[in-house]
Amino acid sequence: MTKSKLILGIESSCDDTAAAIVEGTSGNAVVRSSIVQGQNALHAAFGGVVPEIAARAHAERLDGCVAKALSEAHVALDDLDAIAVTAGPGLIGGVMSGVMLAKGLSAGTGKPLVGVNHLAGHALTPRLTDATPYPYLMLLVSGGHCQFLLVRSAQEFSRLGGTIDDAPGEAFDKTARLLGLPQPGGPAVETEALKGDATRFKLPRPLLDRAGCDMSFSGLKTALLRARDGVIAANSGLTRQDRADLCAGFQAAVVDVLAEKTRRALQVYLAETPAVPTLSIAGGVAANTAIRAALENVSAEFDVACTAPPLALCTDNAAMIAYTGLELFELGQRNDLSLGARPRWPLDTTSPAMLGSGKKGAKA
Ligand code: KG4
Numbered sequence: 170m171t172k173s174k175l176i177l178g179i180e181s182s183c184d185d186t187a188a189a190i191v192e193g194t195s196g197n198a199v200v201r202s203s204i205v206q207g208q209n210a211l212h213a214a215f216g217g218v219v220p221e222i223a224a225r226a227h228a229e230r231l232d233g234c235v236a237k238a239l240s241e242a243h244v245a246l247d248d249l250d251a252i253a254v255t256a257g258p259g260l261i262g263g264v265m266s267g268v269m270l271a272k273g274l275s276a277g278t279g280k281p282l283v284g285v286n287h288l289a290g291h292a293l294t295p296r297l298t299d300a301t302p303y304p305y306l307m308l309l310v311s312g313g314h315c316q317f318l319l320v321r322s323a324q325e326f327s328r329l330g331g332t333i334d335d336a337p338g339e340a341f342d343k344t345a346r347l348l349g350l351p352q353p354g355g356p357a358v359e360t361e362a363l364k365g366d367a368t369r370f371k372l373p374r375p376l377l378d379r380a381g382c383d384m385s386f387s388g389l390k391t392a393l394l395r396a397r398d399g400v401i402a403a404n405s406g407l408t409r410q411d412r413a414d415l416c417a418g419f420q421a422a423v424v425d426v427l428a429e430k431t432r433r434a435l436q437v438y439l440a441e442t443p444a445v446p447t448l449s450i451a452g453g454v455a456a457n458t459a460i461r462a463a464l465e466n467v468s469a470e471f472d473v474a475c476t477a478p479p480l481a482l483c484t485d486n487a488a489m490i491a492y493t494g495l496e497l498f499e500l501g502q503r504n505d506l507s508l509g510a511r512p513r514w515p516l517d518t519t520s521p522a523m524l525g526s527g528k529k530g531a532k533a
C-alpha cells in the first residue's frame with residue numbers, strides 16, 4: 170500500500186494568497202487546512218487586478234498564510250513529505266513570490282519541492298473531492314479560465330477547446346457593469362435573469378456554427394451593449410424589466426454555447442470509453458444554477474455523471490495545489506532550486522496556445 174503523504178501547498182498566481190495542508194494518497198486524500206486570503210479590497214478601486222499590488226500583497230502575506238495553514242492542521246514543517254507550489258501560469262510577480270517562499274522553505278528544511286501548474290490544480294480537484302477516476306472531462310469556467318480538458322493523469326491533459334477571447338465570468342462581470350449591477354457580476358446577472366424574458370433580445374451564440382469546442386464570449390458582450398443602447402435610444406432609459414430581459418437573454422446565450430460545446434466535448438471524451446464517464450465543472454461560473462442545470466441535462470443525455478466540487482475548492486485555493494503536488498510527488502516529480510515561475514504554461518503542449526488574456530492575466 171502506498172504510504173500516506175503530508176503536503177504543504179502554496180498558491181499566489183492571481184489575487185488570492187493561499188496555503189493548505191493535504192494528507193493522503195492519490196485518489197484518497199483529505200484537506201487538513203486551507204487558508205485563502207483574497208485581495209478584492211486592494212484592487213476594487215481599479216476595476217481589475219493590478220499585478221504589482223497583487224505581487225506585493227502576496228509577498229507580505231504568504232509566510233503568515235503558511236504559518237496559519239500549518240497551525241490549523243497541527244502540523245510542523247518537519248512533518249511534511251513535500252512542499253508544492255504554483256509555478257505558473259499567472260501574474261508573474263505573484264507566482265514568483267510563492268516560488269521564492271517555497272524554495273526558501275525547501276532549502277531550509279531539506280523537504281522536496283514540487284512545482285505545480287495552477288490549471289492542473291483546478292483540473293485535479295475532482296480527484297480530491299470525489300476521488301473521480303481517470304480519465305474524466307473537466308470544464309473549467311471562471312473569470313480567468315474557460316477550457317475543456319480531458320484529464321488522463323496528473324501529467325496528461327488534452328485541451329479539447331477553450332475560449333478564444335474572454336472567459337464567461339468576465340462576460341458576466343462586463344454585462345453587470347454595462348447594466349449598472351454590482352460586482353462580481355455573475356450572481357447579480359443571474360438574479361436579474363430570473364425575472365426576465367430570455368426571448369425578447371436576440372443575442373448571438375458565437376462560434377456555434379464552427380466545428381469543435383472553441384468558444385468566444387466577447388462578441389456577446391458587444392451585442393448586449395448594442396441591445397442596451399437600442400432600448401435607451403428608443404425609450405430614453407432602461408426600465409427594471411429591460412434590465413432583467415437583457416440579463417436573461419445574455420445568460421441564455423451563455424447557457425446555449427456551453428451546453429452545445431459540452432455535447433461536442435463529451436463525444437470526443439466518450440470515444441476513449443472511460444470506465445466511469447464523468448464530467449466535472451469547476452470555477453466560479455459553475456455556481457450559476459442555470460448553467461449547472463444545462464450541463465447536468467447534457468451529461469444525462471450521454472449517460473455521464475456530472476459533478477462539481479464545492480465552491481470553496483472550485484475557486485482559487487491552495488488545497489488543489491497541495492493535492493496535485495501529492496499526485497506528482499507520487500509519480501516521482503522533484504524540483505530543485507532552479508524551479509522557475511512561468512507566466513504562461515499550457516497544460517496541453519500539443520494544442521495551439523490560446524489567444525487573449527483575461528482580467529486575471531494569462532490564460533495559458
Ligand atoms: O473562479 P473564480 O472565483 O475566480 C477566477 O476567475 O479565477 O470566478 C469568479 C468569476 C467572476 O467572474 C464571477 O462573476 C463569476 O465567477 N461567477 C458567476 C456566478 N458566481 C460567480 N458567474 C455566473 N453566475 C454565477 N452565479
Ligand code: ZN
Binds near residue numbers: 287485
Ligand atoms: Zn484559477
